Amino acid sequence: MITALLIDDDKHLRKGMKSLLERYASEIIIIGEAESVKTGIIALEKYKPQVVFLDIHLSDGTGFDILEEFAKTNGKMASHIVFITAHEQYALKAFKFSALDFLLKPVDPEELQKTITKIKQTLEKNNSFEHIDLLLENIRKKVDNFKRIALSTSEGIHLFEISDIIRCESQDNYTKFYIKNHKPLLISKTLKEYEELLSEHGFERIHQSHLINLAFLKSYIKTDGGYVVMADNANLPISQRKKERLQELIKAF
Numbered sequence: 001m002i003t004a005l006l007i008d009d010d011k012h013l014r015k016g017m018k019s020l021l022e023r024y025a026s027e028i029i030i031i032g033e034a035e036s037v038k039t040g041i042i043a044l045e046k047y048k049p050q051v052v053f054l055d056i057h058l059s060d061g062t063g064f065d066i067l068e069e070f071a072k073t074n075g076k077m078a079s080h081i082v083f084i085t086a087h088e089q090y091a092l093k094a095f096k097f098s099a100l101d102f103l104l105k106p107v108d109p110e111e112l113q114k115t116i117t118k119i120k121q122t123l124e125k126n127n128s129f130e131h132i133d134l135l136l137e138n139i140r141k142k143v144d145n146f147k148r149i150a151l152s153t154s155e156g157i158h159l160f161e162i163s164d165i166i167r168c169e170s171q172d173n174y175t176k177f178y179i180k181n182h183k184p185l186l187i188s189k190t191l192k193e194y195e196e197l198l199s200e201h202g203f204e205r206i207h208q209s210h211l212i213n214l215a216f217l218k219s220y221i222k223t224d225g226g227y228v229v230m231a232d233n234a235n236l237p238i239s240q241r242k243k244e245r246l247q248e249l250i251k252a253f
Helices: 011-024 037-047 063-074 089-097 109-123 130-141 191-201 240-252
Strands: 002-007 028-034 051-055 080-085 101-104 148-152 157-161 165-171 174-179 185-187 203-207 210-213 217-221 227-230 235-237
Touching: 002 011, 002 037, 002 109, 011 028, 011 109, 028 037, 037 063, 051 063, 063 130, 080 089, 080 109, 089 101, 089 130, 089 148, 089 191, 101 109, 130 148, 130 157, 148 185, 165 191, 174 191, 191 203, 191 210, 203 235, 203 240, 210 235, 217 240
Parallel strands: 002 028, 002 051, 051 080, 080 101
Antiparallel strands: 148 157, 165 174, 165 210, 174 185, 203 210, 217 227, 227 235
16 A cells, blocks of 8 residues: 645645546555645644655645655655646646646546556655755756756666756667766666657757757768767767758757
């Protein structure tokens, strides 16, 4: 059994969430509920749940306030956090960079089941929960140009400077990260997802299978169909439709 706390200021939504969990995730037991920042902190201290389903907007503040205040008096959070939110672009972006799970209202049963699978996988790992600190750091700064990213692997969650990522390579529905002074990491998300996150950080999709950090581009070779040489000495092909744009980017350097 997995113990969970449900924090939402709408009792109808709490009731609906409980019904969904009973139907699609009977192994998750709601051991407590709260409806505000104040009662949420009290409930966290009392129940110490493995998972917290946390609404962003509460009657007396936000879910982020709960995490901040809890950390001040209790140290690092030791629960898996799943945010429940309306579609807020900035918050969703912060969640993605922090490798944190979220559910959009109204909660879709299929998305809930995917999240439950991830919860189980995460609870099996040795998780330091540093990605929650990264989320709070990004939320506090209220900037779009995030400097660090959390990557979730089968071993746990790792934090990296975005500027240290050399390149990303598609492997079916996974993405392999090649990072400066670190072994490659395989992440269970598609290259397209990371292209959307990293494109504004100097990354360019040069091929169906390759997303590169232009800061680590060593050479652009026009022979043999065209390819680039990266700082890790990898030779990567360039798709025909990407050649013109890549040449324009190189000229702009």
